[in-house]
Amino acid sequence: MPEGTWMCCAVLRVGCSKMVVPVILFRVMGSEAGGLPLVAMSRDNQGLVAIKILNPGWQGSREFCTEVMVLSKMNHPNLVKLVGFCADDDRRLLVYEFMPLGSLETHLFDLPPDKKPLDWNTRMKILAGAAQGLKHLHVNCNPPVINCGVKCANILLGEGYHPKLSDFFVPSRVVGTPGYCAPEYLESGQLTTKSDVYSFGVVILEVITGRKAYPYSMGQNRMGAELTLVQWAANLIARKDFGTLVDQMLTNQYSITELCRALTIARMCLKRTASERPEMVDVAAALAYIST
Template sequence: MGWFLCSGKSNKKSKKKQNKKPIDPISSTSEKSKLNSSVDVKKEASKDGGSDRIAAQTFAFRDLAAATKNFRADCLLGEGGFGRVYKGRLESNNQVVAIKQLDRNGLQGNREFLVEVLMLSLLHHPNLVNLIGYCADGDQRLLVYEYMPLGSLEDHLHDLPPDKKRLDWNTRMKIAAGAAKGLEYLHDKANPPVIYRDLKCSNILLGEDYHPKLSDFGLAKLGPVGDKTHVSTRVMGTYGYCAPEYAMTGQLTLKSDVYSFGVVLLEIITGRKAIDNSKTAGEHNLVAWARPLFKERKKFPQMADPMLQGQYPVRGLYQALAVAAMCVQEQPNMRPLIADVVTALSYLASQKYDPESQPVQAFRMGSSTPRTRREQ
């Protein structure tokens, strides 16, 4: 349930704790008092008429401590501004789970905890992570999810160790299409629609065979209904993924999520981070780097991740980049509906690329300007 102000720097969860602050200053004393007060999830949910639909299991803190061997360091999966995530095994049924322990000294309050429980209790889709249960004992706030064995998409795209397998083109398109389907469910199937608000690579978790699921719903908002065109709210999200109109005005729409998805799709195609201050001047922001290249098709091969080693279909690359370019349009009304994105990416995912029988593009490792040639 991590959240950032739309400025600053995004760091990998497993390596460095994220510094997450809302745009409106909130005193830490106030937040701590909220977090330390007891919360009855079903009682709070009943105010919105949803308590009878909460299927999530309630856990005692001692049971989750036992599942993680008292939150032992070797069970730690990752860490972010929300707190820590541990791998655990429930003694009651021997199920392997991921347990998120919210930081009691952080800015994650009862509201975001409740939103996460309510959203994931009421929303179910193959591309949304499953919430198994929660713990609200005293000042403890923990969430129990299904365990996703392959970690996050971020783990497979950025800062990879030399011995780690790189994602091939087919797997990238499969992940992109699946993540889009999860977002489509939130926008088009949920009633009222849900704006995710925190779509990024670290929030796309991967199960067996790289099956993607959206996670972390603490920032999710119910979308506009009736004659309303947007929801006005504090600007929260992650720098590099926030739609420009939302960052400037606080007016949140479904198209805000489409922009964030476009950034993720660009990361999947290029292997670059949304924000990377290690790059040369002018290349720190992924979208800013990509926009001039979108205007010249002959430069599209420069945008392919060098880690693909030229193993991608030229037409598929062009089509995927065209989808990403539409999603990150500055004007929200120029962005496509997520349903149209799903249609395009599902088609690309169905077109399997075989480097043994299809052309391999020439490339130069470490260069952003690979030459293109065709080999049989």
């Protein structure tokens, strides 16, 4: 579907009620394996929502209904709210609250000259909030919900850079993003809450360094293979070369004590063995301490 503007009438279900809403779809926000995220505005300009049009055949009817039921019950300040959905044969879409500041990714990488970079305190608060959302999925949901898509592109920002996780429930298929996948998932397809913890450790490094986890562009190791962000950062941390490690856009405006604590959390999350990684309860508590 090309970038542009489309008009449609969506039959949205919110709770037990049903309503027909004329909407204008515009501005493609990005593309995920499961669907195409769009921004939508009601025809009478009542407000904005974010609509995700799911790819045909991505889910069966039962899987889609299960996802909607689970998403509709999610209620946490750091999770994006599902406000409605539409299902017509194999044409399906999900309607979420609109996050005006977009994704964390757009505030870290490839910034235009006129865009102000995030300061250190804001970065730590975003990490702390995202960790709270992930903790809620792991601890307060029964059974625990594995995010499957922890990455900067799926951390959306509201007013005041308030973070909320999106795309946190994919029941039928897991498509790992290069650079974020835990070793056990790459080796055997095993997926647990500790896989999310590993991915979150990668996010911490991205926030600190201002560098993308993928595609790799951190040089090569002795065998000539490209270095991942995790490998590149580990080498610099071992040498305590923080000047090279930390995002140059911060212009040294950060606390070295907080940096060391954040890096310690990241290293714990990135342990190769899943059992050695902390629970998100502990990660969230540690980041909350740094951000206060």
